[in-house]
Amino acid sequence: MNIVVLDGMGGGIGSRIVGILKEEMPPYIEIYGLGTNALATAAMLKKGANKGATGENAIATTVVKADFIIGSIAMTIPNSMMGEVTPRMVEAIGSCEGIKIYIPILPENHHIVSLEQKPLMLQIREAVALIKKELHLEDV
Known part of the structure; x- marks a missing residue:
């Protein structure tokens, strides 16, 4: 049984998870x-990870064997984390048979409208409300 913790930038989130x-x-x-x-x-190694590896190939080849993957949801967005997350990494993460757990931390131009199980129409309304807010159309 293994848990893969994914992180980039300074490793602050991943080290806390580990x-x-x-x-x-x-x-x-x-x-x-x-x-x-x-x-x-x-x-992450400093916080006690049993094993550590770095880079696109290490991530792409290791996540396929993961029972669980945990990390920022930004790890599922190609070119996020200032370009550190590659399309190949995203594909490998998405193709993994293991259970994926995402922390909802996103790049500035991405939003999650609902983390609760809600009817689709409510989620769509929240998405539209967010767009209106971003466009400063809240009162329309």
Whole structure:
């Protein structure tokens, strides 16, 4: 059983996730810290990840074996994290058979309208309301 933690940039989110996983999970579960860069990987290893690897190829080849993947939802958006997340990484993450858990942290121009199970029409209304807000049309 393994849990892959994905992160980029400075590794702040991933290192926090690894720290909590190390506290909460039984010791037989392997925690892999996979970073888009060496700084992110090092931060996760410092917090106790059992294994760490860096870069596109390491992420693309390791996530396919994951039982769980956890990280920012930005890891599912090609070219996010200032270009650190590549299309190949996103494809590998999406193709993994493991359970994916996303933390709703997004690039500035992405929004999530609903994290609750709601009827589709309510979600659409929330999406439209967000667009109106971004366009400063809240009162229309």
